[in-house]
Amino acid sequence: MNPIRVNENRLWDSHMLMAEIGALPKGGSCRLALGADDKLGRDLFVDWCRDAGCGIRIDQMGNIFARRPGIDDSLPPVSTGSHLDTQPHGGKFDGIYGVLAGLEVIRTLNDHDIETRAPLEVIVWTNEEGARFSPPLAGSSVFSHRLPLEQLHGSKTTDGTTVLEDLKTIGYFGEDISCTNHNLACFIECHIEQGPILERSEQQIGVVTLIQGARAFKVTVTGVDSHAGTTPLQLRKDALLGAAKMVVRLNEIGLSEDEATRITVGRFDIQPNSTSTIPGGVQFHIDSRHPELTVLKKLEACFREDLAAIAEEAGLGVTIEPFLSIPPTPFDPEVIETVRQVTENLGYPHRKMLSGAGHDAMNMASITPSGMIFVPCEGGISHNEAESALPEDLAAGANVLLHSLLKLSGTVI
Amino acid sequence: MNPIRVNENRLWDSHMLMAEIGALPKGGSCRLALGADDKLGRDLFVDWCRDAGCGIRIDQMGNIFARRPGIDDSLPPVSTGSHLDTQPHGGKFDGIYGVLAGLEVIRTLNDHDIETRAPLEVIVWTNEEGARFSPPLAGSSVFSHRLPLEQLHGSKTTDGTTVLEDLKTIGYFGEDISCTNHNLACFIECHIEQGPILERSEQQIGVVTLIQGARAFKVTVTGVDSHAGTTPLQLRKDALLGAAKMVVRLNEIGLSEDEATRITVGRFDIQPNSTSTIPGGVQFHIDSRHPELTVLKKLEACFREDLAAIAEEAGLGVTIEPFLSIPPTPFDPEVIETVRQVTENLGYPHRKMLSGAGHDAMNMASITPSGMIFVPCEGGISHNEAESALPEDLAAGANVLLHSLLKLSGTVI
Numbered sequence: 001m002n003p004i005r006v007n008e009n010r011l012w013d014s015h016m017l018m019a020e021i022g023a024l025p026k027g028g029s030c031r032l033a034l035g036a037d038d039k040l041g042r043d044l045f046v047d048w049c050r051d052a053g054c055g056i057r058i059d060q061m062g063n064i065f066a067r068r069p070g071i072d073d074s075l076p077p078v079s080t081g082s083h084l085d086t087q088p089h090g091g092k093f094d095g096i097y098g099v100l101a102g103l104e105v106i107r108t109l110n111d112h113d114i115e116t117r118a119p120l121e122v123i124v125w126t127n128e129e130g131a132r133f134s135p136p137l138a139g140s141s142v143f144s145h146r147l148p149l150e151q152l153h154g155s156k157t158t159d160g161t162t163v164l165e166d167l168k169t170i171g172y173f174g175e176d177i178s179c180t181n182h183n184l185a186c187f188i189e190c191h192i193e194q195g196p197i198l199e200r201s202e203q204q205i206g207v208v209t210l211i212q213g214a215r216a217f218k219v220t221v222t223g224v225d226s227h228a229g230t231t232p233l234q235l236r237k238d239a240l241l242g243a244a245k246m247v248v249r250l251n252e253i254g255l256s257e258d259e260a261t262r263i264t265v266g267r268f269d270i271q272p273n274s275t276s277t278i279p280g281g282v283q284f285h286i287d288s289r290h291p292e293l294t295v296l297k298k299l300e301a302c303f304r305e306d307l308a309a310i311a312e313e314a315g316l317g318v319t320i321e322p323f324l325s326i327p328p329t330p331f332d333p334e335v336i337e338t339v340r341q342v343t344e345n346l347g348y349p350h351r352k353m354l355s356g357a358g359h360d361a362m363n364m365a366s367i368t369p370s371g372m373i374f375v376p377c378e379g380g381i382s383h384n385e386a387e388s389a390l391p392e393d394l395a396a397g398a399n400v401l402l403h404s405l406l407k408l409s410g411t412v413i
Numbered sequence: 414m415n416p417i418r419v420n421e422n423r424l425w426d427s428h429m430l431m432a433e434i435g436a437l438p439k440g441g442s443c444r445l446a447l448g449a450d451d452k453l454g455r456d457l458f459v460d461w462c463r464d465a466g467c468g469i470r471i472d473q474m475g476n477i478f479a480r481r482p483g484i485d486d487s488l489p490p491v492s493t494g495s496h497l498d499t500q501p502h503g504g505k506f507d508g509i510y511g512v513l514a515g516l517e518v519i520r521t522l523n524d525h526d527i528e529t530r531a532p533l534e535v536i537v538w539t540n541e542e543g544a545r546f547s548p549p550l551a552g553s554s555v556f557s558h559r560l561p562l563e564q565l566h567g568s569k570t571t572d573g574t575t576v577l578e579d580l581k582t583i584g585y586f587g588e589d590i591s592c593t594n595h596n597l598a599c600f601i602e603c604h605i606e607q608g609p610i611l612e613r614s615e616q617q618i619g620v621v622t623l624i625q626g627a628r629a630f631k632v633t634v635t636g637v638d639s640h641a642g643t644t645p646l647q648l649r650k651d652a653l654l655g656a657a658k659m660v661v662r663l664n665e666i667g668l669s670e671d672e673a674t675r676i677t678v679g680r681f682d683i684q685p686n687s688t689s690t691i692p693g694g695v696q697f698h699i700d701s702r703h704p705e706l707t708v709l710k711k712l713e714a715c716f717r718e719d720l721a722a723i724a725e726e727a728g729l730g731v732t733i734e735p736f737l738s739i740p741p742t743p744f745d746p747e748v749i750e751t752v753r754q755v756t757e758n759l760g761y762p763h764r765k766m767l768s769g770a771g772h773d774a775m776n777m778a779s780i781t782p783s784g785m786i787f788v789p790c791e792g793g794i795s796h797n798e799a800e801s802a803l804p805e806d807l808a809a810g811a812n813v814l815l816h817s818l819l820k821l822s823g824t825v826i
């Protein structure tokens with residue numbers, strides 16, 4: 001017997017309709033969290049879910065829970081979801097796919113008149129991107145008790161409003177429903193990979209085992225401003241030259257570790273930044289990521305030693321201050337194995353892999369058995385209007401989600 | 414017989430009085446060209462010159478010529494001078510010293526009732542710094558026919574006015590006197606070194622033989638923006654990493670040439686400059702300087718080849734566009750030799766040296782025999798409120814100026 005399948009065209013059309021809200025000229029979308037277009041995107045999703053027979057609940061952080069009842073509705077729901085907000089120049093798929101794949105699962109179950117044993121919930125988390133207010137992953141952070149609700153309510157948006165004001169303005173402050181874990185059976189998030197690995201290895205499904213750990217540091221290099229024309233090379237304390245050597249060395253350190261290692265300098269500012277003045281100061285950020293905490297610690301020890309040596313040799317000062325530390329988040333072995341088995345049964349080329357980026361599932365893993373399903377995106381490009389994915393890949397991921405949720409809800413079809 | 418000497422205390426006091434106009438909290442001054450404080454500085458200088466018996470002429474660029482008549486007043490004047498305008502956070506000496514040393518020479522000649530054979534002129538050039546409007550060296554550029562007067566008159570200041578409006582506003586538009594070379598016998602400019610060479614070599618006087626040539630280039634490095642967490646190191650096109658290797662290589666190229674070589678990257682901007690995004694673009698400026706044009710050309714050929722190779726190896730794009738090219742300016746052999754002999758006769762420790770920075774004397778060298786006299790400044794620091802020089806060094810330079818001008822004016826005392 002062929003397993004049931006989601007409707008590929010309907011799933012694709014839903015993406016295209018959602019992308020019209022906040023549409024950008026180069027094919028992307030802009031729906032900043034709790035802004036006017038985010039409201040319209042939420043409204044469209046809620047309408048679709050109501051049409052599909054779901055009950056809707058909104059909590060005090062504006063997280064949306066679309067619930068399809070189970071045969072035994074007292075059981076904790078199996079859940080899925082992601083986010084509908086975007087980066088300022090966001091694409092059509094980052095986050096949106098995880099939400100619409102969940103909706104497509106419900107629509108497919110309706111098509112086939114299948115009742116699940118446990119109820120099913122599709123969740124829209126508020127402000128995953130963090131583009132309009134901080135921090136990112138806000139809704140799932142409060143839900144998983146990582147951040148207090150009051151702190152988030154008081155956060156200022158880039159428009160000068162508070163989050164609580166905006167929640168009320170757009171009608172997504174669910175006054176009576178506290179934002180706390182209401183005992184979910186599990187959480188699975190579908191997402192585009194946002195990297196090149198699936199595409200390059202010609203796999204259709206990534207069975208995500210872990211979100212890698214991340215540590216970030218602010219480095220300050222201090223030299224002496226002086227005149228480019230009058231100061232001999234041998235007498236300079238050129239902070240840019242020192243920082244450039246550090247950037248090169250950081251890459252060498254990364255390459256000397258295993259393939260999973262990521263070291264990036266993405267932010268880099270020099271002073272006084274004038275053509276004819278030798279730069280007296282540089283600040284830059286190191287973003288280091290790895291699936292193993294021990295390797296992250298080893299990387300830090302290694303670059304602390306090497307950067308200090310480069311600075312000393314050049315007569316420069318250097319300070320290194322950590323400002324972000326997220327430990328690696330392994331997903332639940334049972335969820336991983338369920339996703340893997342389902343993918344294999346459906347016949348999709350697949351591989352186990354880790355997530356290089358953070359996702360709401362990272363928060364969920366601390367309160368319920370969780371996992372993720374990745375599908376390829378073109379060139380690994382994301383946070384960009386050019387973000388692109390194939391209808392058949394999106395459908396493949398949604399089929400894996402469908403059968404994983406069926407299995408985890410204890411439903412036999 | 415002891416040669417006559419300038420009055421060290423009077424010279425120092427003049428600097429301190431001038432520095433009170435536009436005084437800054439950390440000991441510097443701000444008198445932006447043709448602004449309100451520049452007017453006050455000019456007024457003070459003009460008052461001092463009139464008190465010293467000079468005639469004052471202002472030309473259509475606001476250049477000030479304070480003239481002490483000669484025995485044969487039909488002879489072309491021997492001239493000296495510099496500028497009174499400053500950087501926004503300028504010091505007490507850059508430019509000002511060259512003007513006040515000239516005034517001190519006149520006062521000293523008055524003290525000793527010495528008449529010079531040729532007349533003597535102390536010149537204040539308008540807008541040497543270029544901080545309030547472009548280009549720098551404006552007054553001497555028009556005077557030496559390098560730039561048309563009309564172009565400068567139409568230049569917009571940072572306050573939105575035009576130069577011509579400001580000249581009239583502050584009362585320094587000399588309507589009847591065209592800004593052209595009125596046949597000077599020679600021009601000698603005293604200046605603080607703005608570099609560390611005299612201080613380090615424990616010399617009091619720099620006999621400047623040449624202003625080195627300068628070439629500047631805008632380099633654009635193009636890679637691909639991508640996610641710091643998801644993109645393996647081996648698959649990146651990291652424009653910052655490539656640009657960092659270029660900065661290191663540029664320094665190596667400079668060190669492989671002779672000691673006179675200057676290569677600086679002073680301006681450096683990356684995109685999108687976000688912690689978790691691999692930078693897809695970098696723009697930076699190369700400032701290269703050397704006394705010999707052939708070496709400047711060789712440096713350019715060398716870094717063009719090496720930067721292209723670094724870009725190619727990293728899969729990056731690179732373009733290099735020149736935006737400034739000033740050939741080396743040698744000073745007049747007779748003026749240089751006069752300054753050297755006078756310095757030796759006065760017994761000051763001295764060396765021949767080149768100027769790493771541009772000065773009004775660079776323009777003057779194209780129309781009249783010219784030279785420069787450098788004195789040490791503390792730590793080589795300039796364009797900075799911390800700019801500092803010793804009274805005895807300033808007096809030494811003014812004594813060299815005094816006796817050089819006497820000699821060049823054909824005066825025997």
